[in-house]
Amino acid sequence: MNEKRIDNISSLYEIFFSLERKWTNEWNHHNEVGLSKTHLFLLKILGVEGSKRPSILAEQLNITTGGVTVLTSKLIKDGYVVKTQNDRDRRAYNLEITEAGRELLESARKQINEQIDKMFGMLSDGEVQNLKDIFYKCLVGK
Structure with a gap:
């Protein structure tokens, strides 16, 4: 190089x-919702994709399963996520968003959109797409 x-x-x-x-x-x-960006991203994944095992969430968030445990303990305590038994493996559990979690995510959407606009609003649609493509390429290494 x-x-x-x-x-x-x-x-x-x-x-x-x-x-x-x-x-x-x-x-x-x-921050008006009292949660980190990662907490909200985790809620978004559960809201869009449904119930997930912690190991799958860890992969999607690029963190350890211990990191998922730390994140979800607050979300469970606050009633935004629940643990459910895994249908295929009774020793394992899944995490699922609650109605309160969905409502919180919806109320946070305004704050998220404002921050996105502040950070990327000056970019054209083409620039946003190029930046997304570049970041994705860096992330996956291809």
């Missing part, structure tokens, strides 16, 4: 890291 490419990639990494910090700070500063 040539020096210019290394410098550009290093700069890109620094920008991406700063952007992630900015998103997190913005979320925390305007």
Whole structure:
């Protein structure tokens, strides 16, 4: 890899890291629902895709199953998620969103949309698609 490419990639990494910090700070500063972005993403997955085993959620969130346990313990305590017995393996359990979780997700949608608009509103549809394609390519490594 040539020096210019290394410098550009290093700069890109620094920008991406700063952007992630900015998103997190913005979320925390305007957070009206009291949950992290990851909590809401987990609720969204359960809301859209239905009941899931913790190991599947861990893969989708790119975290450990222990991380899922930490996230879901608050969601279960607050009544947004319930544990249900796995139909195929009685020793295992699934996680399922509750009606209260769906309502919370809906009420958080305004805050989420405002943050998305603030972070990406200046981009054209084509730029958003290109950025999505690039990030996905970086994520899967292909």
